[in-house]
Amino acid sequence: MLSRIAKATNLVKQPSILFSLTKSAEKSKSISISSIACFTTSKPILNLIPNAETSSLKQSSEYVNNDLKNMHKEINSLFTTSKPELKEISEYYFDGSGKSIRPLIICSMARALNVHHHLSLNPNEPIEYNKVLLDSQKKIALIAEMIHVASLIHDDIVDASNLRRGKPSVNSKWGSHKAVLAGDYILAISSKCLAQLGNTRVVETLSTVLEDLVKGELMQFGTKENENERFEHYSVKTYRKTASLIANSCKAVAILLVEKNGESTKLSAKNEELVQQAFECGKNIGIAFQLIDDVLDFTSHSDKLGKPGAGADLRLGLATAPVLFAASKYPELNAMIMRRFANDGDVLKAFNFVIKSDGIKETRFLAKKYCENACTILNKLKPTTSSNNANAAQATPSDVRRYPHDAPERDFVNFPPLRVPEQPGKIRIGLVPDEWFKAMYDKTGVTGPYILFWGAVTTMLSKEIFVYWADTAEQLVFLTTVIAISKLYGKQIGEYLDREADKGNKAIVADLENQTKEIDVKIQSNQALETLPEANQIIHAAKREAVDLQLEASFRHRLAQVHQEVTRRLDYQVSVQSVYKRLEREQAINYILGEVNKSIGPAQEKESFQSGLNALKALSKKYANTI
Structure with a gap:
């Protein structure tokens, strides 16, 4: 629905994420169009459409078309810098090529809240639908779009992305330095417009968006080692990076509604509840939007998305919802997530694991739950008093069979969509549909079907096509009994089975809602913890001490390692010197012996030998008497 409204208002020049979301939802039958575009089919938004029962989708989008048809021109007119290049860069993404889904959601939400508020105060006073939207609320839509575009420019620098909205990104065309300045300039202009509203609470609300964007980007660079905490980390990051802008913008338009003309008086509990409902609705829509965007990273090509796709998040080292769901079936993904898919082949393996698992299906189911939560919140707003509008609001797209040719240009008056009846039709003779009888009335009259039936029975019996055996009577009695039971007690049995099925469904829904509430409580507790100065100091001190211990180790x-290396080298030098000394000593001894042997001649040797014998003889004579 939203994608068709955007196309009808000429806000979408190419297939958008929301358009892909609704198409994939129709194909997978896991998310209905009414779920993701819940505010276009719920009672509050139908309040904006007179005679909603007969108005077409194109007519219903005229109000939002009037709100946003000059949006990009109005934004570009705010860039009054004297630097031509800065103005060109700032206007680069405000050319109508984007989806503009955030302004569309904000203006739709503002209109629904305004009509609800008007009907609460003046239920019998007619509504001028063309004047429902406040100028300050429209300005919130422009501010939100500028903040979003500035965040895209900065994200592309961080991610080194070279494609955005089907054309070269700002950083790839003008360089990172100029892109940073352009993003800061757009944020400055949006802050200026925000200050001009003169509402301090709105300024505080949208300032939270900038804080969340920075925190979300920092969280994107890390992950949790504990598998149970990893999805909680992803949920908080998703809220801060995507849903915070939508949620707080919806909250801002609600604040402007209940604080008209710059009044700063304390809001009543009823008005505070309305503001909180707007915030929660935008939060659920934003998270669902990001979940489907993560799905499209695995199911769509970059040519359709207008930005890098087909595993782009994996290449950046990001573990999105489909990957986290797939990790429960393929534990190998946990190690890849911790190392941010840095090894060769990690991206391809993880991509294949996600495709083989139910990760995409489970992500779509989770997105559907967030959409249903948003629809539940919106349905609390007041419908118009017109019975036609109330009847039209109660008709949900789930009752209509949707086909690929259900395009906006189809003639729904002469060729309305087929509707599945809630109750079964009339049955004849226990099991024959009444339509079969009526189909033959034009040719055979009222008695024709009965004559055909009994004629066929007579023919089968006479030709022995059907042979009447002994147990045939038992079969006929059994069949008659089944028909009788179904006629007498079929409704009660069906209601009992429906009640049991509803109990099971409610138990599942309650469990999912409890899990969602637990996650929300953890998110709020983490946000509260981060705001405590003492906690931040303790955390920083602990981190600093941990880093010091790691550096010391x-x-x-x-x-x-250095000591071992130096000892090894010194031992080597000592061993070398010892070998040198031993070789030198052996060489000197051998040299002396050789020289001495060379100096002794034969005569000298004979003389020495003779003197030795004489000495021995003298000694023998000397000691002869002692023996």
């Missing part, structure tokens, strides 16, 4: 390890 690394230093000692390297010092031990």
